[in-house]
Amino acid sequence: MKILIVGSGGREHAIAMAVAKSPKAEKIYCAPGNAGIAQIAECVPIGAMEFDKLTAFALEQSVDLVVVGMDDPLCGGIVDVMEAAGLRVFGPKKAAAILEGSKAFSKDLMKKYQIPTAEYETFTDADAALSYLATAKYPIVLKADGLALGKGVLICNTLEEAKNGVREIMLDKKFGDAGNTLVVEEFMTGREVSVLTFVDGRTVAVMTSAQDHKRAKDGDQGLNTGGMGTFSPSPFYTEAIDAVCREKIYQPTVDAMRAEGREYKGVIFFGLMLTEDGPKVLEYNARFGDPEAQVVLPRMKTDIIDVFTACIDGTLDAVQLEFEDNAAVCVVLASDGYPVSYEKGFPITGLEKFDNDEYFCFHAGTAKKDGKIVTNGGRVLGVTAKGSDLKDARKKAYLAAEWVDFANKYMRHDIGKAIDEA
Numbered sequence: 001m002k003i004l005i006v007g008s009g010g011r012e013h014a015i016a017m018a019v020a021k022s023p024k025a026e027k028i029y030c031a032p033g034n035a036g037i038a039q040i041a042e043c044v045p046i047g048a049m050e051f052d053k054l055t056a057f058a059l060e061q062s063v064d065l066v067v068v069g070m071d072d073p074l075c076g077g078i079v080d081v082m083e084a085a086g087l088r089v090f091g092p093k094k095a096a097a098i099l100e101g102s103k104a105f106s107k108d109l110m111k112k113y114q115i116p117t118a119e120y121e122t123f124t125d126a127d128a129a130l131s132y133l134a135t136a137k138y139p140i141v142l143k144a145d146g147l148a149l150g151k152g153v154l155i156c157n158t159l160e161e162a163k164n165g166v167r168e169i170m171l172d173k174k175f176g177d178a179g180n181t182l183v184v185e186e187f188m189t190g191r192e193v194s195v196l197t198f199v200d201g202r203t204v205a206v207m208t209s210a211q212d213h214k215r216a217k218d219g220d221q222g223l224n225t226g227g228m229g230t231f232s233p234s235p236f237y238t239e240a241i242d243a244v245c246r247e248k249i250y251q252p253t254v255d256a257m258r259a260e261g262r263e264y265k266g267v268i269f270f271g272l273m274l275t276e277d278g279p280k281v282l283e284y285n286a287r288f289g290d291p292e293a294q295v296v297l298p299r300m301k302t303d304i305i306d307v308f309t310a311c312i313d314g315t316l317d318a319v320q321l322e323f324e325d326n327a328a329v330c331v332v333l334a335s336d337g338y339p340v341s342y343e344k345g346f347p348i349t350g351l352e353k354f355d356n357d358e359y360f361c362f363h364a365g366t367a368k369k370d371g372k373i374v375t376n377g378g379r380v381l382g383v384t385a386k387g388s389d390l391k392d393a394r395k396k397a398y399l400a401a402e403w404v405d406f407a408n409k410y411m412r413h414d415i416g417k418a419i420d421e422a
């Protein structure tokens with residue numbers, strides 16, 4: 001089979017590596033890809049939002065399967081465009097990707113179908129939001145409705161902070177049109193867990209769990225980022241919690257989308273908080289997590305092409321999803337200054353040591369310049385190691401993180417610290 005992967009980050013590198021493991025993969029293309037993906041796929045210089053060009057390329061090359069890694073093209077309707085041209089595409093159509101694309105939509109869906117989540121109110125008028133906030137309980141959470149690179153969420157401890165937040169999101173439009181509608185949400189406490197699932201419209205196949213570290217600095221300090229590291233599985237996501245989630249969250253979400261005429265095929269990423277009152281949904285994403293994919297996919301035993309195909313065909317109930325009985329930790333190597341401002345273009349050394357068996361180096365922001373691989377983004381690499389258990393994997397991931405070097409290299413040193421509390 002010929003496969004085209006759409007995207008350019010560490011997640012897409014992890015998807016490409018999983019696809020490359022399948023005996024069914026004859027040729028892998030990635031658009032636009034990066035310097036690491038280029039080692040296992042042919043990178044094509046077409047942007048992820050250039051739907052017509054991507055479609056024309058896939059038709060020209062007789063691509064058998066397209067896999068879309070990123071949220072922007074999914075929410076923009078790439079699957080609709082490509083399917084209309086006769087291509088087979090793994091991912092939700094626009095009407096279903098709204099699960100991630102609009103927080104107001106997903107909150108209303110959860111309310112209507114009684115899926116556990118935080119209490120909330122939605123506003124399209126800043127004055128109405130402000131008068132609500134004047135009498136609300138603090139801390140409180142403000143969320144821009146639309147896609148905002150994971151940065152459109154503000155946790156406000158006081159009315160003053162909330163007023164500033166409303167101004168930023170609704171009036172200054174810090175996140176553009178994503179802030180036309182504001183969701184104001186009850187603040188929840190508990191441990192967070194990311195659960196990725198494959199969905200074929202009806203059946204949900206649950207992958208192994210993971211936990212992300214969203215803040216830039218050790219001790220969960222500093223600004224929110226796309227994710228500074230992950231571990232899998234989460235020791236806090238027990239079998240009992242999994243059973244509750246399947247019954248009260250996963251299946252009801254898929255059934256709700258079908259009932260709404262928005263049949264969902266692809267990955268649903270459930271961002272959960274394990275509260276005292278049980279697991280609740282923090283957010284839905286319409287794609288693999290980044291860097292969750294970098295710890296989940298290396299542990300997957302099932303042929304990923306079979307799973308993608310089953311999701312498209314609606315035959316996921318016949319697939320046995322299996323994961324290795326081990327653990328993985330991913331430490332993101334970033335450019336110092338991320339997520340605000342940072343320099344790029346520095347040569348990277350030490351990449352040859354990874355065996356892609358126990359040790360993986362997923363490229364996120366890299367490029368090739370004068371024959372050398374150089375830094376080309378805020379998150380540069382995701383160093384993943386597998387181990388017999390979480391502690392072993394963590395030790396190995398931090399060891400491997402030292403193999404690699406580049407100017408202004410920055411990482412968190414406490415990825416997986418929570419393991420010690422399990």
Ligand code: AMP
Pocket residue numbers: 118141150153155185186187188189192214271282283
């Ligand atoms: P989201 O993009 O919705 O996952 O939000 C980003 C982060 O904000 C989450 O990973 C949580 O750490 C935090 N967060 C979001 N919603 C809430 C909430 N209702 N209560 C507490 N923390 C939240």
Ligand code: GLY
Pocket residue numbers: 150212226227285288289290291292
């Ligand atoms: N790591 C969180 C996300 O992919 O949204």
